[in-house]
Amino acid sequence: MDCRTARLFLAFVRPGASEFDAADAAALEEHLADCPECSLLAEHQTRSDAALHRAMNAVSVPEGLRERILQRLAASRRRRLWPAAVAAASLALAAALGYGLLLPSPVAFDLEHEVFHQSSQLGMEPEQVEQVLAAQGIATTLPRQFHYLSLIHFGLEEFHGQRVPFLLFLRDGEWARLYVVDQRHFDVQALMAQTRADSGGCTVEVIPGPPGTAYVVVYTGGSLARFLRAAPPAT
Amino acid sequence: MGWPVSQRTVQQLVDAYYEALYRYAYRLTGSVADAEDLTQETFCRAQRHWHQLREQHRVRAWLFGILRNAYRHRLRDQRPQRHVAIDCVGDLPDPGSDPASTPVVEIDPNELQRALDELPEEFRTPIILYYFDNFSYRDIAEQMDLPIGTVMSRLARAKAHLRRLLVPSPVLSEGQRRATDGL
Ligand SMILES: [Zn+2]
Ligand SMILES: [Zn+2]
Numbered sequence: 001m002d003c004r005t006a007r008l009f010l011a012f013v014r015p016g017a018s019e020f021d022a023a024d025a026a027a028l029e030e031h032l033a034d035c036p037e038c039s040l041l042a043e044h045q046t047r048s049d050a051a052l053h054r055a056m057n058a059v060s061v062p063e064g065l066r067e068r069i070l071q072r073l074a075a076s077r078r079r080r081l082w083p084a085a086v087a088a089a090s091l092a093l094a095a096a097l098g099y100g101l102l103l104p105s106p107v108a109f110d111l112e113h114e115v116f117h118q119s120s121q122l123g124m125e126p127e128q129v130e131q132v133l134a135a136q137g138i139a140t141t142l143p144r145q146f147h148y149l150s151l152i153h154f155g156l157e158e159f160h161g162q163r164v165p166f167l168l169f170l171r172d173g174e175w176a177r178l179y180v181v182d183q184r185h186f187d188v189q190a191l192m193a194q195t196r197a198d199s200g201g202c203t204v205e206v207i208p209g210p211p212g213t214a215y216v217v218v219y220t221g222g223s224l225a226r227f228l229r230a231a232p233p234a235t
Numbered sequence: 236m237g238w239p240v241s242q243r244t245v246q247q248l249v250d251a252y253y254e255a256l257y258r259y260a261y262r263l264t265g266s267v268a269d270a271e272d273l274t275q276e277t278f279c280r281a282q283r284h285w286h287q288l289r290e291q292h293r294v295r296a297w298l299f300g301i302l303r304n305a306y307r308h309r310l311r312d313q314r315p316q317r318h319v320a321i322d323c324v325g326d327l328p329d330p331g332s333d334p335a336s337t338p339v340v341e342i343d344p345n346e347l348q349r350a351l352d353e354l355p356e357e358f359r360t361p362i363i364l365y366y367f368d369n370f371s372y373r374d375i376a377e378q379m380d381l382p383i384g385t386v387m388s389r390l391a392r393a394k395a396h397l398r399r400l401l402v403p404s405p406v407l408s409e410g411q412r413r414a415t416d417g418l
Contacts, residue, residue: 011391014372048402049366052394055342055401056366059258062271069249072275073282077242155241 001031006038010045129154133165140165140180141210147229174221183212245282252298262363263306265352277302300378303360342401350400354393361386362393
């Protein structure tokens with residue numbers, strides 16, 4: 001290798017990285033060992049690269065940036081999936097039921113559920129969702145009347161102090177959040193005595209499940225029909 | 236409508252990358268306020284568009300890409316900035332010149348920023364990524380959606396520009412000194 005080629009290589013070589021093939025790298029090494037001028041240049045480059053690397057990274061991160069980022073993220077999550085109307089609807093149902101503490105507060109409710117199979121859950125049937133949950137140690141029976149093509153998320157979510165199976169459906173810009181509650185933790189009989197409450201664009205509905213269980217569904221759009229398999233019977 | 240991603244995952248993402256993203260944003264913009272805003276916006280977009288992340292192990296490249304897009308979006312809305320003409324952004328080193336013989340001193344990070352601010356974005360982005368840890372030529376090429384050869388030649392020219400401005404080199408030839416005066 002001559003000086004001209006060596007210096008072209010030096011313009012691209014990167015210490016510690018193998019961007020060139022072994023033969024070229026060996027030829028360059030050989031030339032540097034024999035040529036004091038090129039080896040001086042190489043050494044100068046290595047040192048200036050190191051200095052540039054240090055200077056490039058010498059940026060002090062503002063105090064409290066992490067917290068400000070997390071705050072902004074939380075605010076944007078709440079705007080997206082937790083309109084204030086839901087809180088009002090929850091309160092309306094809770095009042096109707098006479099169980100002031102039964103429905104979750106918005107704070108505890110803020111998407112704090114586990115994420116399973118973020119991308120592979122599209123198009124799953126309820127049986128498959130049950131299997132995935134069972135593999136996580138969560139035995140549950142999910143409602144069959146829902147349209148699972150609009151299921152975008154499932155997992156566990158905090159519901160009145162208990163982690164319960166949770167489904168999130170999304171369709172036509174409306175959503176439905178479904179919680180599976182059972183009689184070990186909740187008074188299911190009392191829940192089912194009152195089955196529906198509306199408030200400010202959101203509705204809470206209690207649907208009976210297998211014996212001893214119920215599904216609490218909070219949804220937007222005024223009707224659950226869009227989330228169900230069959231069209232509702234004409235009235 | 237984006238996909239929900241768990242708050243825990245988002246927090247892990249923030250913890251792992253917010254400092255690197257902030258430093259990148261600062262080097263791109265040269266402004267503390269813009270860098271902070273870009274960093275926040277990057278995480279908001281990531282949270283909103285989580286479903287677009289195809290490969291979990293490439294999350295760092297994905298985040299850096301989001302930040303760069305957000306930055307370029309803002310650039311378009313701003314007045315044109317004063318940059319050196321691309322033709323003046325350093326040629327490949329002249330094989331005939333004498334190698335510098337003085338040891339390299341530390342580079343002032345603020346002077347580095349001034350030198351970066353002079354570069355057009357297509358040169359600034361690769362050189363910042365290059366001097367950040369672990370961004371290979373291939374990573375940078377993917378990030379900028381350019382052939383690797385283009386990235387290497389832009390980098391060589393950007394490096395020559397930074398060295399001429401920042402690294403003392405007392406044995407410049409007459410011709411090189413004149414070329415540097417114009418910058
Ligand atoms: Zn030589
Ligand atoms: Zn979710």
